[in-house]
Amino acid sequence: MREAYHVELDRLAQNLAEMCDMAATAMSRATKALLEADLVLAEQVISDDQRVDDARAHCEEQAYALLALQAPVATDLRTVLAAIHAAESLERMGDLALHVARAARRRHPDPVLPAEVAPYFAEMGTVVVRLARQAEEVIKSRDVDAARSMDAADDEVDDIHRHLFTVIMGNDWPHGVAAAVDTTLLGRFYERFGDHAVSVANRMVFVVTGKMPGYHTNEI
């Protein structure tokens, strides 16, 4: 009985790690689509999102079955619940990548972003995709230190995001209101994506230590 339980739990963790991979890949492609006005890539992210939604439903069903059939307690129970939360965050990360891809498609063949702010998005894209990959590693390794090290990278995203606002809000923004609105929303999508990746990793810390490192609320 307990052995079957751990086999199932490993399978669930593996599926969550795959969801991390899907979310990281989606955001990586969406960022490329955004920066290079690549419609084919944008369409791919948009059509692939259904796979993330399906994976989330599958993880949730696995977790329900584990709870119903094995009635885990203590750390085992917290692990299953952390998995349910993680699946929710990961689906949301997929949605955020989808929003980025849709923005790229909406403005195609024009670029969405003024050239002046594109480098900020290249940087935020790199960092948040790395965060999703780190969350994947944390799920696989349950390495608490690896999870904690993600905070610094997330702070970096927040710094870029804040700086982006000072650029948009500055008196010499020459790109008009529509570009400001697009840039604002896209900046928020990256910032939220990073927050969710950290929250997935934090849930794993909770599983290992029994203490939540604090919910991550963004400042803006």
Add this chain to the structure above:
Amino acid sequence: MREAYHVELDRLAQNLAEMCDMAATAMSRATKALLEADLVLAEQVISDDQRVDDARAHCEEQAYALLALQAPVATDLRTVLAAIHAAESLERMGDLALHVARAARRRHPDPVLPAEVAPYFAEMGTVVVRLARQAEEVIKSRDVDAARSMDAADDEVDDIHRHLFTVIMGNDWPHGVAAAVDTTLLGRFYERFGDHAVSVANRMVFVVTGKMPGYHTNEI
């Protein structure tokens, strides 16, 4: 044993209903603070947010205890899991009200919104606060039809939100980039708040019918 379970479950539902009330009250006050540049009210929403976070932690602990001690199955299990998800959405709704209040404080004593768009926010505020109150009723009554009727109100929020974009993006927006950025983000906060309220109610439908009416993903 089963009786103790239902007493605990009722207590959990009651706490969730209270969280709905907190979120509705926070958004109602935040909207007033936003529209009337009321700093005292904004500060109150900001300081009250901790209570929502605490209530979420409390609901989650209650749910964990129920799972660990009672090992519910079938509908009872789904009810507890729906409660965990609902508590997460409700905390997020509190955060969104907090963001609105912070915007009001940041620009005080100036109004955040151009007078031209204020009526849209008055309307979105009214509808999303009503949605949070309806979610509270659905938790108390488990009335599936009441939950379904929320979709129409949520569509109304989405319509106002979309219209808001056409106003901001129009060629004759005379209020500058900073006001456009504030208006964009605030619009998104209301739209997300409404989505979360519907998602709380949908989870309750799931509890009653075993079928999820579909995850609610926003279009922008």
